[in-house]
Amino acid sequence: MERKVSRICFASEPDIIHFLQIAWERTLGSGFLITLTDGQSAWTGTVSESEISQEADDMAMEKEKYVDELRKALASGGGPADVYKFDFSKESCHFSFEKTLKDVSFRLGSFNLEKIESPAEVIKKLICDCLDTIAENQAKNEHLQKENERLLRDWNDVQGRFEKCVSAKEALETDLYKRFILVLNEKKAKIRSLHKLLNEVQEPERNIGHER
Amino acid sequence: MERKVSRICFASEPDIIHFLQIAWERTLGSGFLITLTDGQSAWTGTVSESEISQEADDMAMEKEKYVDELRKALASGGGPADVYKFDFSKESCHFSFEKTLKDVSFRLGSFNLEKIESPAEVIKKLICDCLDTIAENQAKNEHLQKENERLLRDWNDVQGRFEKCVSAKEALETDLYKRFILVLNEKKAKIRSLHKLLNEVQEPERNIGHER
């Protein structure tokens, strides 16, 4: 089950922090549980998939888009303070929220909640959920840190091998040319000596020819 | 300020979860604040550096070692369930904890707490601290995730360049040998033709020599 706790303030009590927990199984759009607490009292409610669809229809909004708005408003830490506004009546247990866009506010949704008889248990559950999230994040953090160190080691390793390959390539070229030059010069020396021999052999013949 | 919230149970009420928050400035050994809550009531207390030193002395334990034990017991999520035991008397507001080692339990420390008049604020503060920790961890995780993606991209980049260098080195060797062979064989053809010419020139001379 996915859970998200946000800090929110109500328009009617802007200095008092409340906590809103949304919990859902598969997707937010398939329905969710709401828990609201001020640290002393607690209220809960359920929003079904059909209620979400109905709300989207009433607003002439595509369901997916509406669910995205719900996520931003209720399950993203309360959203930017000046975008989403919340209100709650402790008398009627009616929770509502709206979105403000370019100074125009429009109602985004509302639910009826029920007051919990034993709020301490709900509050404890909420704190436990927070601690579980902290533990999960820390485990993920440690895993990512190890991955990070491994990737850095791998990068250093392959960078080292790349630099060695570049040096080896340069050294290979130099070395092969050196060897080639030595062998080639042997052939040139042989050609020079054969030319010389040929000249020596052909010289007397030219002299004989001249004499004749 | 460093903060740590743990879930603990008391020996006198093993099925009831309580939350213990420890907060300290520089180091745990320089003193810390304790907050205890059952989701409904809350108690706080302060432990000073001198009290910690005194406790360590009483136990004939090095202060560093004692602080380490405090960290494991109070600021590590409650520690393994069978190692650290906690107890709290709501009447006397006396909090104590002990360590069990090989079936032997010994007292690790105890503090006097004070009951809070308005527990809701303390509970809200504790939940806020949890949410802050969650947000910090998530930001850290996102940063590590980005770092990992960057390192992976860099690794792929260098690995690609390394593979290209290996191929280029092999291609260079092949290419150089081809060129060397062509040039050398040209020289050998020249040597063969000069040698043949020399033989042809030297042959009549040898015949003349034989006739003489």
Add this chain to the structure above:
Amino acid sequence: CPSTRQHFAREYDCYGDSYFTDTDLNQLKEVFSAMKNPG
């Protein structure tokens, strides 16, 4: 013996490469690998 030495000196250079027979990849690699570290 001297005559063998003379024969090889006529046929091969001091690195073992033939003056007369065309070389190929394997032979040239063999010649290069037998050469001491060229200065």
